[in-house]
Amino acid sequence: MKLVFAGTPEVAVPALDALIASGRHEVAAVVTRPDAPAGRGRRLVASPVAERAEEAGIEVLKPVRPRDPEFQERLREIAPDCCPVVAYGALIPKSALDIPVHGWVNLHFSLLPAWRGAAPVQQSIMAGDQVTGASTFRIEEGLDTGPVFGVLTEDIRPTDTSGDLLTRLAFAGAGLLTATMDGIEDGSLRAVEQPADGVSLAPKITVEDARVDWNAPALRADRVVRGCTPAPGAWTVFRGERLKLISVGLVPDRTDLAPGVLAPAKNNVYVGTGSHAVELLWVQPQGKKPMKGADWARGVRIAPGERLGGTDVG
Numbered sequence: 337m338k339l340v341f342a343g344t345p346e347v348a349v350p351a352l353d354a355l356i357a358s359g360r361h362e363v364a365a366v367v368t369r370p371d372a373p374a375g376r377g378r379r380l381v382a383s384p385v386a387e388r389a390e391e392a393g394i395e396v397l398k399p400v401r402p403r404d405p406e407f408q409e410r411l412r413e414i415a416p417d418c419c420p421v422v423a424y425g426a427l428i429p430k431s432a433l434d435i436p437v438h439g440w441v442n443l444h445f446s447l448l449p450a451w452r453g454a455a456p457v458q459q460s461i462m463a464g465d466q467v468t469g470a471s472t473f474r475i476e477e478g479l480d481t482g483p484v485f486g487v488l489t490e491d492i493r494p495t496d497t498s499g500d501l502l503t504r505l506a507f508a509g510a511g512l513l514t515a516t517m518d519g520i521e522d523g524s525l526r527a528v529e530q531p532a533d534g535v536s537l538a539p540k541i542t543v544e545d546a547r548v549d550w551n552a553p554a555l556r557a558d559r560v561v562r563g564c565t566p567a568p569g570a571w572t573v574f575r576g577e578r579l580k581l582i583s584v585g586l587v588p589d590r591t592d593l594a595p596g597v598l599a600p601a602k603n604n605v606y607v608g609t610g611s612h613a614v615e616l617l618w619v620q621p622q623g624k625k626p627m628k629g630a631d632w633a634r635g636v637r638i639a640p641g642e643r644l645g646g647t648d649v650g
Contacts, residue, residue, distance in 0.1 A: 483527030
């Protein structure tokens with residue numbers, strides 16, 4: 337089939353690579369979000385998908401909005417059979433959805449209808465799920481509601497961050513998306529409507545969602561840290577400044593600390609929660625580089641009874 341691939345971040349690149357390498361389909365063009373400011377200089381930078389497409393000599397389309405008439409006219413000229421999508425980052429209007437013969441087919445990183453929305457991997461870790469996966473489905477006007485072509489499952493490991501899990505799903509999902517294109521082309525795949533039961537939503541994680549509540553159980557703190565790593569980054573407050581939490585370890589046998597209270601040791605630093613303590617393994621103070629929790633604790637000289645989680649942020 338002739339394909340126009342839509343995607344933007346690094347997580348979409350493995351799927352684009354797989355489709356280019358398949359030899360069975362032609363990636364005629366790529367649709368991605370416009371160049372965005374990045375880095376300290378806020379210089380405009382092309383998306384990872386745009387960079388990869390340009391390396392491969394593929395036409396790149398960067399509409400401000402997919403409903404722009406110029407973009408839709410170019411899409412009609414290309415006349416794709418199907419538009420595979422991975423993390424494109426904009427809603428596709430019906431006028432664009434109707435252009436390819438086989439529609440737009442999205443690779444979504446959950447087992448639909450679970451975790452429909454922008455942050456399925458983060459939300460699944462934060463909810464304590466033990467298994468997740470990826471689904472390919474035909475995009476319609478609802479939020480991730482379209483009929484499903486195929487799925488794969490992936491275990492969530494006890495130490496997985498959302499970055500770890502998303503990387504595995506990106507590569508496994510690339511194979512699923514390619515197989516879905518093959519099945520659509522030869523007629524062996526038929527999309528099946530999603531069940532009405534088991535629906536859950538995965539809205540984008542806000543900064544407040546990423547704040548650790550030390551009154552909650554230790555497992556909750558661990559899940560928030562892992563689910564929000566690398567983005568948007570779990571955090572707490574220490575001495576009026578934000579402290580980023582990169583990783584923590586569960587310490588079930590230490591139950592003597594009140595929620596938020598810090599207890600430095602020679603090579604460790606612990607903090608109390610609503611159940612048992614956690615160890616701060618890696619943290620990042622405001623304006624500084626990531627460091628081991630014990631090194632941070634030595635540097636700030638924690639006073640007896642001092643705690644994390646104050647309300648004021650400087």
